[in-house]
Amino acid sequence: MKMPSKMPRLKGFRFPREIIAYAVWVYHRFALSTADVEYLLAERDVTVSRETIWQWVNRFGGHFANCIRRDRPAPDDKWHLDEVVSPTNGRKRWLWRAVDANGDTPDILVQPRRSAKAARRFLKRLISQFGEPRVVITDKLQSYFKPIRDLAPGADHRAHKGLNNRIEGSHRPTRKREKLMGRFKSPKQAQRFLAAHDQINTVFRPRRHQLSTVSYRRHARTDAFGLWDGYIAEMNV
Structure with a gap:
């Protein structure tokens, strides 16, 4: 996943916001466990515990969900x-x-x-x-x-x-x-998690069967990553 670089570090957090956002993204997008995310980060030379990953998911999942709700078109009637x-x-x-x-x-x-x-x-x-x-x-x-x-x-x-x-x-x-x-x-855990999970999947799971390969790769997927990068820049504590 292409991430933005040189963003201000979140106050009180040891890892850059790009790493935190990546953990939240893969956890929701690919239905992974915190242990799976831990291994993915370890492969990238980032050592972090699964407990910390779970705290990131809980703390920042709502941020991304709120941004998506704010920017999405009104639902069909x-x-x-x-x-x-x-x-x-x-x-x-x-x-x-x-x-x-x-x-x-x-x-x-x-x-x-x-x-x-x-x-x-x-x-x-x-x-x-x-x-x-x-x-x-x-x-x-x-x-x-x-x-x-x-x-x-x-x-x-x-x-x-x-x-x-x-x-x-x-x-x-x-x-x-x-x-x-x-x-x-x-x-409370179910409400918090599913409210974020459904919104994040709305962005990253377009109805691909309705799109050509070019439309999916050049537009739907690129636009989704562009939105996500903007939401990373808006992260705060």
Whole structure:
């Protein structure tokens, strides 16, 4: 990965910001463990513990996610909503996720229930950020019906499990990370990690099947690295 050089060092950190940002990037982009990232850095003559890498991921993952949210276009007004069980610390929790028609993730929310109250909280959070949707697609969970009718009365609500394949596929990276991390330890950890993970993957996982090789290499990938370099320059403590 091409990194910018001669950037000011972060106050209180022994390693340059480029090294810290590289660790955060590979951890999220390639579904690696902190031990894997430790080995990648060691190959580059950077000796750092996996505990330190985990601290970097926690501390700066949110920074990159916030920058991406700030700069990305507004999501499409056709939303897919779904919820999936995500056990944390031995207790059942539910990960509520929204995906727009382009496959991007506007928001996620980890909640203890799969109820109408939880659906209302999530939908209200989405509408406060992005306005009312034109179309909402869900499965046949009854908890969605009244909140959507109350909060987005003008939306076309389509409740059909077969129409929601787009968001069903978006849960796969989460399952992969859960397996790698041995489950999330708390709802706060899951919310913090997945909020950053989904946003970073939005930038570095374009819909490649829709792009020619030239478009992918010269534009999509180059633009993604250019954005990332700009976000590195904005890092602060």
